[in-house]
Amino acid sequence: MLEAITLARPPMLEPVSLALPPGTVTGVIGPNGAGKTTLLKALAGLSRGPGSVLIDGEPLTPHPRRLAWLPASRDAVWPMTAATLVALGLGPGAAPDAQAVAAALAACDAAPLADRPVNQLSTGERARVLLARALVARPAWLLLDEPIANLDPGHRLDVMALLAAEAQRGAGVVLALHDLDLAARCDRLLLIHKARLVADGTPADVLQERHLAGIFGVTRAANGWQRAANAPLGD
Amino acid sequence: MIRLLALLCLALAAASLAIGPVDLASVWARDPELARTLFVELRLPRTGLALAIGAGLGGAGAATQALLRNPLASPDVLGPSTGAALGAVLAGYFLGAGVIGMAAGGIMGALAALLLLLGLAGFGAGPAAGSTRLVLAGVAVATLLGVAINLALSLAPSPFALYDLMIWLMGSLADRTLPQLLIAAPLIALGLALLVRAAPALDALALGEEVAQSLGVATAGLNRHIIIAVALATGAGVAVAGSIAFVGLVVPHLVRPFTGHRPGAAIVPAAIAGAALLLAADIAVRLLPLDLRLGVLTALIGAPFFLSLILRGR
Amino acid sequence: MRWLAALLLMTAPAPAAAAPARIVSLNLCTDEYLLLAARPGQIASISKLGADAQETPFAARARDLATNSGRLGDVLAQRPDLVLTMGAHPQDEALAQRLGIRLLSLPYPKSPAEVAEQVKRVAQLLGNPVAGEAFAAEVAALSESAPARPMPALMIGGGGLAPAMGGLAAGWLRLAGFTQRAGGAVTMEALIADPPAVLLISRYRLGQFSQPQAWTQHPALARLPSRRIAVDGRAFLCGGAAMPTEIRRLRLRRSMQMSRLPEQP
Numbered sequence: 001m002l003e004a005i006t007l008a009r010p011p012m013l014e015p016v017s018l019a020l021p022p023g024t025v026t027g028v029i030g031p032n033g034a035g036k037t038t039l040l041k042a043l044a045g046l047s048r049g050p051g052s053v054l055i056d057g058e059p060l061t062p063h064p065r066r067l068a069w070l071p072a073s074r075d076a077v078w079p080m081t082a083a084t085l086v087a088l089g090l091g092p093g094a095a096p097d098a099q100a101v102a103a104a105l106a107a108c109d110a111a112p113l114a115d116r117p118v119n120q121l122s123t124g125e126r127a128r129v130l131l132a133r134a135l136v137a138r139p140a141w142l143l144l145d146e147p148i149a150n151l152d153p154g155h156r157l158d159v160m161a162l163l164a165a166e167a168q169r170g171a172g173v174v175l176a177l178h179d180l181d182l183a184a185r186c187d188r189l190l191l192i193h194k195a196r197l198v199a200d201g202t203p204a205d206v207l208q209e210r211h212l213a214g215i216f217g218v219t220r221a222a223n224g225w226q227r228a229a230n231a232p233l234g235d
Numbered sequence: 236m237i238r239l240l241a242l243l244c245l246a247l248a249a250a251s252l253a254i255g256p257v258d259l260a261s262v263w264a265r266d267p268e269l270a271r272t273l274f275v276e277l278r279l280p281r282t283g284l285a286l287a288i289g290a291g292l293g294g295a296g297a298a299t300q301a302l303l304r305n306p307l308a309s310p311d312v313l314g315p316s317t318g319a320a321l322g323a324v325l326a327g328y329f330l331g332a333g334v335i336g337m338a339a340g341g342i343m344g345a346l347a348a349l350l351l352l353l354g355l356a357g358f359g360a361g362p363a364a365g366s367t368r369l370v371l372a373g374v375a376v377a378t379l380l381g382v383a384i385n386l387a388l389s390l391a392p393s394p395f396a397l398y399d400l401m402i403w404l405m406g407s408l409a410d411r412t413l414p415q416l417l418i419a420a421p422l423i424a425l426g427l428a429l430l431v432r433a434a435p436a437l438d439a440l441a442l443g444e445e446v447a448q449s450l451g452v453a454t455a456g457l458n459r460h461i462i463i464a465v466a467l468a469t470g471a472g473v474a475v476a477g478s479i480a481f482v483g484l485v486v487p488h489l490v491r492p493f494t495g496h497r498p499g500a501a502i503v504p505a506a507i508a509g510a511a512l513l514l515a516a517d518i519a520v521r522l523l524p525l526d527l528r529l530g531v532l533t534a535l536i537g538a539p540f541f542l543s544l545i546l547r548g549r
Numbered sequence: 550m551r552w553l554a555a556l557l558l559m560t561a562p563a564p565a566a567a568a569p570a571r572i573v574s575l576n577l578c579t580d581e582y583l584l585l586a587a588r589p590g591q592i593a594s595i596s597k598l599g600a601d602a603q604e605t606p607f608a609a610r611a612r613d614l615a616t617n618s619g620r621l622g623d624v625l626a627q628r629p630d631l632v633l634t635m636g637a638h639p640q641d642e643a644l645a646q647r648l649g650i651r652l653l654s655l656p657y658p659k660s661p662a663e664v665a666e667q668v669k670r671v672a673q674l675l676g677n678p679v680a681g682e683a684f685a686a687e688v689a690a691l692s693e694s695a696p697a698r699p700m701p702a703l704m705i706g707g708g709g710l711a712p713a714m715g716g717l718a719a720g721w722l723r724l725a726g727f728t729q730r731a732g733g734a735v736t737m738e739a740l741i742a743d744p745p746a747v748l749l750i751s752r753y754r755l756g757q758f759s760q761p762q763a764w765t766q767h768p769a770l771a772r773l774p775s776r777r778i779a780v781d782g783r784a785f786l787c788g789g790a791a792m793p794t795e796i797r798r799l800r801l802r803r804s805m806q807m808s809r810l811p812e813q814p
Binding site: 062067068069070077078081085088091092117133 | 304305306435436438439441442443445446448449450451452491495496497498
């Protein structure tokens, strides 16, 4: 159980209290700049501020098997191969585990990329390799900031399925995303708007018209989405 | 690959011990005591210092590039080496410090320059220092400190001081003493040992500061650890031999392809390669008929490589 | 010396006024000549070096004297009757000629005998020929009593520079009973491989660090079988007026060496 107790990062995030059970996929949605990344980083224990985060009742101490953080950045400074990069996810000083690396790459459909330098990959390919790095140590919790942002539609669906499978094996997954259709596949959604947690519940609860129009400024249309009339843009 | 490098080092060291204006073997035939003095007091310190200082510069260069996640970062170009020279100059020419005092001055100078560089580059305050900002800060720090050395030597009590400027800015291993070796080498070894201990954490840092933190790396502590280790690994050497450029910049690039481009794992091979490079440069200094400074030769080898890096890069 | 005769003629009515009253020296070596031979009140100023105890053994005599920077332009306000220097700047010579100032630029002496001649000349100019004769007599006495069998020696200074074998310093060393066996740059390796019987190490500004200075204190030198004698580097800077005292001291050390007394370099 991942608990946040009056977790706040003023002014970017107002106090939030949550309890996330393992084995679920939780999506964090909200307009640009709402505070999604701030919340995720705070949950991952990467920023300092008021409130606390507990995993199974204990204060959070970072460890590859306990928690994996995947930032939105796709930068890779060093021209190492995908396999080398993924292996770093096992943690500093960990014993090499070629099998785990291969499995993680395969799960992200990046096995053919194993021996290619990561700085020569396309953004989407690199995104999948970076995701494999987050998975390789089979952590109990996955906190992912926009993991599907650069992926093509096919791979987006693959990743959502992969995350669902991770949840099935007992991991807890929390991911930030913009794709509202895919967000509907999560077990639970957190809607962040202007630094506040505005809604918390099932996709059906959260993805209501009033939220979609009022916060995102969109409505469902026959062929997908369109701008809502009278949408209070920027509110 | 490490074995090959170590063998190369040993071969160069043996050559370095054998090379000199005087034929050691014939002296030994004449008077073993004199030959012993020549070997222990002159040849051994020179070779030992080339090994130790080269290793320190190579390892520190690799570690700095790993810490700053920047292939252009290097203590011998971005300020710390110049800072070490200034620290040693102040300790030796003004405070009358001996070998130990100058080594301490060198280490503190390197430390101060490192802190100044990282502060100017905005490091440690958040996301990784942008390459442009880091290099600009480094050029500024190195230039400033170089001018300060010039000023210090002009104001020093000894009238010979200003003639030493070239030695401090370009390096020299000529006529270095055994006490200098016995003081610098352990300090450099300590610095290198600290760097090697941090190598796995530096590898993890390749994923970015946040990810490294989530993997259990204490990044604030790592910064402090590396800064102190780099100061130890470079400061004492500069206090003895002056600021030798390019070794720390070039050598990590040469060895990283063999460590899978893991920046932390490159520290040990870079140290060995740095030792080999400095040994080779110092041998060249003694063999070439021209009177060239050590730093000129390391730069002669390093600069074209540096240029090709830039051309190949973007 | 024509101008000297003219000067004497011009000031003939007062015989004592034949000697110049305001003398300036722009150079350490002529500073030493002046400090040796001048009467009180004759010296208007000497160069900064002449008053520096690190530069000359005569500095104590210069305690109350004004000092100059060594350039003619800086001493014009003192309205000197005579300006002494060695190896004058061409600009200074031209300036002196334009302004009608008596500038005497002595050549660099090449032997102890030439030094004695220069001291005599300066002493005469100052109206104190006795001092000049005394100094010349001292040098002559040293020459006559120079040891018949000089010891082969090597004198080295900062950075391993050895005075030339046929030069001024070597000439003085000969009076002390040493022949300089090599000149120019001496490498530490060559020194160790073939150490001289006597090693004369120039001590100059000992407390002030510099790389050349550190060379003279290299631990390897302490391991050589050579007899080591310290030499006052200050006197050898000019190899001039301060040398007789230093030569006498070196003779004493030499005889101590020869009688195998423990040496203290």
